[in-house]
Amino acid sequence: MKLDKFWISVVVVLVAGFAFTKLVDNEFYFFATYVVLQGLVMAVAWNILGGFTGYVNFGSAGFFALGAYTMVALNKAFGLPLPVMVLIAGTLSGLLGLGVGYISLRLKGVYFAIATLAIALVLETVVNNSHYLGGAAGTYVIQPKESFIFDNYIELLFMFMLLIAVVATAVSRYLSASRLGMGLAAVRDDEVAAECMGVPTLKLKLISTTTMGIFMGLAGSLFPFFVTFVDPVSAFSLLIAVNSIAMPMIGGTAVWYGPVIGALVLGVVQETATVTISSELNLLIVGVMLVGFITMAPRGIVGLYEDYKAKRKGQNNG
Amino acid sequence: MAEPVLKVTDLTKRFGGFVALDTVNMELNDKERLGLIGPNGSGKTTLINCISGALTNEEGTVNFNGEDITQMKAHKRAHMGISRSFQIPKPFGTMSIIENLLVPMEYAAWDRVDHRNLREQAMDILELVGFKDRADENSASLTQVDMRKLELARALAAKPKLLVSDEAMAGLSGSEVDEILEILFALAERSVAIIMIEHIMRAVMRFSERIIVLDAGKKIADGSPDEVVSNPDVEKAYLGE
Numbered sequence: 121m122k123l124d125k126f127w128i129s130v131v132v133v134l135v136a137g138f139a140f141t142k143l144v145d146n147e148f149y150f151f152a153t154y155v156v157l158q159g160l161v162m163a164v165a166w167n168i169l170g171g172f173t174g175y176v177n178f179g180s181a182g183f184f185a186l187g188a189y190t191m192v193a194l195n196k197a198f199g200l201p202l203p204v205m206v207l208i209a210g211t212l213s214g215l216l217g218l219g220v221g222y223i224s225l226r227l228k229g230v231y232f233a234i235a236t237l238a239i240a241l242v243l244e245t246v247v248n249n250s251h252y253l254g255g256a257a258g259t260y261v262i263q264p265k266e267s268f269i270f271d272n273y274i275e276l277l278f279m280f281m282l283l284i285a286v287v288a289t290a291v292s293r294y295l296s297a298s299r300l301g302m303g304l305a306a307v308r309d310d311e312v313a314a315e316c317m318g319v320p321t322l323k324l325k326l327i328s329t330t331t332m333g334i335f336m337g338l339a340g341s342l343f344p345f346f347v348t349f350v351d352p353v354s355a356f357s358l359l360i361a362v363n364s365i366a367m368p369m370i371g372g373t374a375v376w377y378g379p380v381i382g383a384l385v386l387g388v389v390q391e392t393a394t395v396t397i398s399s400e401l402n403l404l405i406v407g408v409m410l411v412g413f414i415t416m417a418p419r420g421i422v423g424l425y426e427d428y429k430a431k432r433k434g435q436n437n438g
Numbered sequence: 439m440a441e442p443v444l445k446v447t448d449l450t451k452r453f454g455g456f457v458a459l460d461t462v463n464m465e466l467n468d469k470e471r472l473g474l475i476g477p478n479g480s481g482k483t484t485l486i487n488c489i490s491g492a493l494t495n496e497e498g499t500v501n502f503n504g505e506d507i508t509q510m511k512a513h514k515r516a517h518m519g520i521s522r523s524f525q526i527p528k529p530f531g532t533m534s535i536i537e538n539l540l541v542p543m544e545y546a547a548w549d550r551v552d553h554r555n556l557r558e559q560a561m562d563i564l565e566l567v568g569f570k571d572r573a574d575e576n577s578a579s580l581t582q583v584d585m586r587k588l589e590l591a592r593a594l595a596a597k598p599k600l601l602v603s604d605e606a607m608a609g610l611s612g613s614e615v616d617e618i619l620e621i622l623f624a625l626a627e628r629s630v631a632i633i634m635i636e637h638i639m640r641a642v643m644r645f646s647e648r649i650i651v652l653d654a655g656k657k658i659a660d661g662s663p664d665e666v667v668s669n670p671d672v673e674k675a676y677l678g679e
Contacts, residue, residue, distance in 0.1 A: 299544050306541045309530035316490055316524075317596060318516035318546025374532065 126293065130286055137282040141275040150278040152395075154346060156387030157281045158339050162360065163367035163379035164288045165335035168295060170365070171373030173328040174308030175224055176233040180364035182240025183333050185355035186213045187340030189253055192350055195261060196252070202264075202345070206280075209341035210334045217333020221326035228311075244356045258351025261344040277342050284342075288335045293376040295331070304328055336364075359403055366410045372422030381421050441504055443468045443631050444489065444600055449498035451484055451655075458484045460655040461498065466600070466633065471626050473646030473663070474635045477675060480652040482635045483525065486602045489633075490522045491515040503599065516546035521598035523589035525605040525635075531578035535569055536560050538577050538588060542596035550597045560595060567591045567621055583614045590621055594630075601625060602633045607641055615641055643667075651675065 141150070162180060169175050190209040194200055200208075220236060227235050248256045263273045270276040295301050303324045306314035315321045344350045363386065371382025386409060393401050417424045444466040451459040459481045466472055476482050487493040489500055491512030499508045507515055521542070530538050539560040543551050551559060564570050567587040577588060586606045593601055603622060607615045619641055626632055636642045642649065642663070649666040651659040653675035659666045666672055 306530050309532055310528040313528035315512040316522055317542040318513050320513045
């Protein structure tokens with residue numbers, strides 16, 4: 121029954137998203153929701169490795185930017201159809217994820233996290249020095265004129281990102297509920313014990329890092345068309361890396377819907393603050409919320425809700 | 439005589455220049471209860487790490503069920519039926535007790551369990567170690583003795599042909615030692631060959647059909663409990679000259 125509910129919600133969300141593009145004219149709403157959805161994909165992807173498998177990735181922005189700059193290069197060189205380029209971008213960052221998975225053979229814990237950060241810095245240096253990709257000055261990307269069945273290109277990007285978000289969430293949900301998810305949890309809790317209990321730890325870690333890489337690359341792939349001007353500062357932005365960690369932390373890392381909730385809450389707060397107060401405030405909001413949740417509700421919103429439920433149950437029984 | 443279930447031949451393991459195990463040979467027959475003893479640092483845990491695959495040895499071979507597993511990864515060995523408990527308990531801390539058992543059932547014992555009633559099979563094992571009513575408790579908050587029991591229960595959930603118990607009793611009180619011993623005897627009755635590493639001689643003497651003694655990486659005795667305790671080399675290893 122639970123499965124049915126999930127897939128019904130998926131259909132409802134996609135239909136609602138499509139209706140949204142037809143009913144709403146103000147482009148701002150699509151810009152705002154696109155940013156929230158982009159954060160959601162990054163958060164769900166981060167959580168597959170960070171929450172389920174226990175390997176913290178500080179270099180999310182590197183995967184994101186790899187997706188974005190792959191698009192820049194492909195668009196400049198071949199001008200392929202958008203979905204084709206998106207798939208190539210996802211594949212490339214998936215391969216980077218695979219490589220990162222092999223790093224986990226030698227590095228654990230905080231050292232692994234530092235290595236991922238280093239990878240992002242290496243990629244940023246490469247982009248900074250690549251004339252073809254626009255270097256440090258950045259490069260313009262021109263949105264195509266036709267926007268398929270949508271009124272304008274931003275609506276198309278919004279719908280595409282919504283689709284990626286739904287796929288990412290479905291994959292994450294499958295991973296957490298399956299035998300694979302149980303294996304990942306065993307790796308997270310104790311890798312040595314997991315291996316001795318027959319869990320093929322390396323294989324599972326590679327699946328986890330690759331899936332994470334694919335979705336982060338997909339999240340970044342539409343970015344150049346979304347902003348139409350890409351430079352290393354925006355593509356490798358600290359906010360992207362911090363948000364990908366903060367959203368799962370705020371929502372709850374243990375379950376698939378934790379990062380979804382976290383992304384919606386934090387994303388909506390950030391977008392609202394951007395319009396009503398100032399766009400410079402974003403990083404401060406993340407920081408304050410992250411500190412607040414880590415100290416007062418380390419298991420996130422999901423944990424808070426579970427505690428509340430347990431307490432009520434206790435009162436009813438007592 | 440039947441083929442031994444485990445056969446270790448000329449196994450040598452070095453850590454840098456330090457020789458942790460020096461040309462060790464040993465055999466274990468099906469359903470046999472073997473005690474593995476030796477002073478601290480004599481190489482007991484290294485030996486079972488080489489058997490279970492947590493470490494790989496560069497020299498010598500390990501055969502299990504007639505197959506050379508020397509280069510095999512630990513999780514594959516677990517699939518073949520080698521299971522172990524850890525000296526320092528390593529529970530899957532975010533999982534409940536029964537979920538801890540489901541992991542080896544879903545992985546190591548994948549080919550050997552009936553997948554229709556995994557939970558019931560896990561409950562059978564929990565009953566054996568006395569956790570029948572505590573299946574859904576979180577495993578991270580258990581007491582030391584309960585964690586040891588969980589270690590054994592989880593190792594058993596892998597449906598092993600060979601179970602290695604690494605100091606399951608260290609630091610436990612007398613009555614707790616008896617509890618663990620009873621569990622180990624119950625496991626042996628399920629036709630599992632067992633290697634027991636232990637410092638508590640009372641337990642080793644009672645449990646083992648045969649005892650192997652390691653000292654400074656070398657096997658210095660291999661025989662029945664009575665033979666081993668009267669062996670002058672063993673006495674020297676423990677008490678000095």
